[in-house]
Amino acid sequence: MADEEVKTTPAPAAPSGDRPARAPRSGGREGGRKFYRRKKVCKFCVEKIDAINYKDIRLLSQFVAERGKIIPRRLTGVCTPHQRRLSAAIKQARNIALLPFAAR
Amino acid sequence: MQRTYEVMFIVRPDLTDEDVDKLISTLEGGVTQSGGTVKNVERMGKRRLAYMVRKFQDGIYVLLTLEAEGSALAELERRLRVTEPVIKFISVRIDEEQKRLEKMKKLRESKVRNRPAAPAESAPAGEQPPAVTA
Numbered sequence: 001m002a003d004e005e006v007k008t009t010p011a012p013a014a015p016s017g018d019r020p021a022r023a024p025r026s027g028g029r030e031g032g033r034k035f036y037r038r039k040k041v042c043k044f045c046v047e048k049i050d051a052i053n054y055k056d057i058r059l060l061s062q063f064v065a066e067r068g069k070i071i072p073r074r075l076t077g078v079c080t081p082h083q084r085r086l087s088a089a090i091k092q093a094r095n096i097a098l099l100p101f102a103a104r
Numbered sequence: 105m106q107r108t109y110e111v112m113f114i115v116r117p118d119l120t121d122e123d124v125d126k127l128i129s130t131l132e133g134g135v136t137q138s139g140g141t142v143k144n145v146e147r148m149g150k151r152r153l154a155y156m157v158r159k160f161q162d163g164i165y166v167l168l169t170l171e172a173e174g175s176a177l178a179e180l181e182r183r184l185r186v187t188e189p190v191i192k193f194i195s196v197r198i199d200e201e202q203k204r205l206e207k208m209k210k211l212r213e214s215k216v217r218n219r220p221a222a223p224a225e226s227a228p229a230g231e232q233p234p235a236v237t238a
Contacts, residue, residue, distance in 0.1 A: 094154070095192075097157055098151075
């Protein structure tokens with residue numbers, strides 16, 4: 001009885017996160033088939049952000065992992081054209097020491 | 105052909121404000137001499153660098169926006185490479201990006217203009233729902 005309760009509690013918690021990031025995915029892989037995964041949408045398309053500039057570190061750092069790596073689209077949901085611009089901007093920002101090549 | 109460029113460079117943090125001013129004005133002079141115009145100078149202040157550059161952990165960021173020939177930019181880059189207090193720089197051509205942004209803006213505006221026009225045709229029925237949502 002107690003075991004079942006523990007199992008069920010994390011399941012609804014995972015998809016409730018409003019950020020369609022990695023957490024629900026890893027949970028989905030282990031947890032099994034009946035897992036609702038929200039459709040990810042491109043942040044740039046939804047919020048109508050045209051300019052992806054290398055100076056806008058606040059924006060760019062949302063798409064960089066802790067270690068400084070660019071987060072792949074399959075995790076963030078960014079569409080292909082925007083991911084292309086995004087990665088170019090991140091690389092420019094790295095070049096001028098606004099973002100790290102490798103953190104820590 | 106004149107193009108719009110953006111040059112961001114980092115000078116070492118131990119430089120005084122006057123020294124930075126002097127440096128910027130000499131660079132500007134170099135640009136104007138080779139036929140370009142400096143449109144904007146933005147000092148972004150001291151910032152922590154994301155990684156060590158020439159054993160510096162901080163740097164003073166300066167952003168120049170200029171309109172110049174490619175050769176003038178090459179000359180400016182050579183100067184930046186030679187001047188000792190400049191520890192890093194990047195130059196980006198921005199005119200095409202600006203053009204693209206303007207195009208997008210226009211496109212978006214025209215879309216916005218078209219959208220309110222569409223429900224206006226069915227005026228009597230369509231008038232109430234927007235009032236509820238607003």
